[in-house]
Structure formats: structure tokens, C-alpha cells
Amino acid sequence: MSAPILELVGLKKSYGSQEVLRGVELRVRPAELVCVIGPSGSGKSTMLRCCNRLEEPSSGQVVVDGQDITRPDTDINRVRQSVGMVFQHFNLYPHLSALENVTLALRRVQKKDRAQAEAIARDALTQVGLGHKADAFPAQLSGGQQQRVGIARAIALKPKVMLFDEPTSALDPELVDEVLRVMRALREGGMTMLVVTHEMAFAHAVADRVVFMDGGVVAEQGTPAEVFENPREARTRSFIGRYMDAKSASPA
């Protein structure tokens, strides 16, 4: 079994007296797709945001490709190029075209010249099915298209692992599939992905491993079959139950 590309060790995070993460342990191996599910307030997003230190952990370690990035001498801007992130609300830069959204970090962080950056960006946009929208501004794109540009912006930097923070939660239902399809394609291309999601069907069908978080810890994890069809913990059962009930009520 290969070494993990992302590993959380005893990760804790508090806001004042409120403990949001209470010792998260998690390992993500190369080319693995791990879906994180759990009730709101269970610390899923906070955990994810600790993985590129958008949130500073209170204690514990975040190890990316063998490097503990919580050490104070870490060059975090360097680390972040290898940890891509996709946000719930897309967070595209509204004053820049789709192409410029993708080239910005290529040019300003990786110091590529314009032609080289644009070639990489067009590749990334094509990969998410938006090669023809390179010159569109975010306001001219649908939510699903914006999120795909958000994915292109992250993958253009050739990250070792991608973090998805509820990537489809802000989308109208009919736009969810196009984003999930792009994520499936990424997974088939061998991308390592850690996905916080409410899309149970996606987690069930596509994930290599499902992690159920509750109360700031990993309460249970396993293959989708284990977690969805045969959960060990009562709280997992009750959380999963609603999805499984709906599924059996309307066979897809």
C-alpha cells in the first residue's frame, strides 16, 4: 500500500472555547477519491480548510507528500500550488475572464510567460469542457460553468491533491451533474481528491472511501458499500438512513 499523499494526525481546531475539530485522523493515498460526509457543524469544511492552512490548526499535523505543513518554517505559498482547492461558492475573480482566472497563478506564482500560461489554461478549460468559454466573464457563465472554471483554475497548477469544499451545494439541481461528471473524469485521470459533499449518490457510486465525520472527529470510514449499506455506528446509520430511504423509495 503506497504512502499517503495527505495525512492528518491528531488535528485539532478551536475557535475560542469552541472545539470544532477534536483530533481528526485521516490518510489519503495517491489517486484515491475520498468523500467526507456528515451533519453540518461536524467540522468537515474546517478539516478541509486546514489541509492548505486557510484555517490554522490549533494542534496536530497536516502532512502533504511527506512534509508537515504546520511547521512554522513552511513556505505555504509553495505548498498551496500542490494542493488545489475548489470552493462552494466558486470564488471566481469577477473582473477577469475565465482564461485569466486560470492564468493568474500560473503567471504570478509560477512565473510562466503569457503564451505558456495561456496554453496550459486552455488545456485545463478544455478538460472541464469549457474550451469555448475562455473569453467569457464569470457573470456570463452558469453556476455549473463557473464551478468548472474553478476546477480548471485549480488543476492548471498540476496539484498533487485536490480539495473540494461542497462543490455542488450552491448549484441548481440541474447543474450538479455537469460538475460531478468533471470530477469523475478527474478521478479517472488519476487525481487524488478529498471531497466534502452532501451528494450521497456521488459518494456512494464514485468514492474509493467514505469518511463520516461527527462532532469534530472521524466517526467511521470504509468503502462506500461498508459505510452506506452496513454502517457500524448508530449515528452513521441515522445520518445515512434518510438518504438510503429516499433511494429505495425512488429506484434510480
Next chain:
Amino acid sequence: MNEANSGFLFTFFNPAVAAQYWHEIARGMVVTIGVGAATVVTGVAAGLVLALARATGRAWLRLPVVLFSDITRSLPPLVIIILLYFGLPALGMPLSSFTSTWLSLSLVLAAYAQESIWAGLSSLPKGQMEAARSTGLGWWQAMRWVLLPQALRRAVPPLTNRVIATTKNTALGSVVALSEILSTAQASAAVAGNPTPLTVGAFLYLLVFLPLVFVARTLEHRSSNRN
């Protein structure tokens, strides 16, 4: 033309008086433009630096900026001009009337520009900075390429209004003997015993500020179209 009308024209639109004094007042216009332009450059630049200092979120930078801004905006600009012109020589730092007017109005404009740019920055969603940082951009790079371009666009309407208001306040320099439009017009009117030079002055103010107002309107229009 009745007598009342011709009296009015003789008093305020006297061609002989205007011809005699307009050179003097036009020189004042050059000074007005000079102080005004210098104030816009230093005031907006200083306001930008202050807004950035405040945006770092560090208390030792943020608190002095807020304090400076609140005090400066609470004082009448005229008071600041008088303080600098008459107060600093007592401290061994005499300032010319040009310098004290320029410096005072720059401080005032810096405070207001800082507020406008800060308001623009803080109106942006937090996700903008986070997205930029998540791709490896440093704080300053994220500011420079993602936040400032959006914030400045939002700051344009309040900023242009304040630029116009502050540059018109160059007239306050007349109190410390700055030979700008108002003070040269007043002096000429006193010498001539006729207020026509003030009319000339008003005309020159329009000549300077109408184009500025027009440019401001165009800028505002463009910024609102692009938002």
C-alpha cells in the same frame, strides 16, 4: 435696457475692470491647478497606502489609520490649514502657504480616500482572498491582482466626489495668503473698488472644475457599467 440692469452689469460684468485684472486672476488659476493636482496625487496615493495598511488587519497598523482618519475627517479643512501654517513655524518648521495648503488638503483627501478604498475592499466577499491565496499567491499579490482592481472600481464614485470637494477647497488657501483664484480675485476687487474680478474668478473656477466634474461623471459611468 433699464437703469437697474445696467447698474448690475456695471457692477459685476464690468469689461474695463475685467480686462485690467484677468491676467492676475489667471495666474491665480495656475496656482489653483497646481495645488489641486498635487493634492489629488498625494492624497489619493496616501489614501491607498493607508487603506492597505488597514487591510492587513494588524492592530498596530489598523488603529493608527482609523484614528488619523476619524480625527482628520472631524476637523474643518480650514482649521488644519491654519494649524499647519501658523502652528508649525512655532515648532521651527515654517511652511510656505503653498506647502501648508497642499499638505492640509492632502491629509484630508487621504483620510477620505482611505475610507472609500477600505469600504471597497471590505465589501468584497472573503472568498476572493481565500481563492487567490489557495492558488499560492501571497497576500500582496492577491491584493494587487484580485482585490484592489475590484475595490478601486467600487471606490470610484465616492472617490471622485471627494476629489472634487477637496480640490475646490484650495480656495481656503486664500486665508494663508496663497495666491490662488479666490485670493487674487478678492485682492483685485479691493483695488478696483468693483466686484467684477470675483465674477472673473467664478468663471475661471468653472473653467477648471467643470471639466473635472465631467471626467468624474464619465469615470463613474464606466465603473458602474463594468460592475
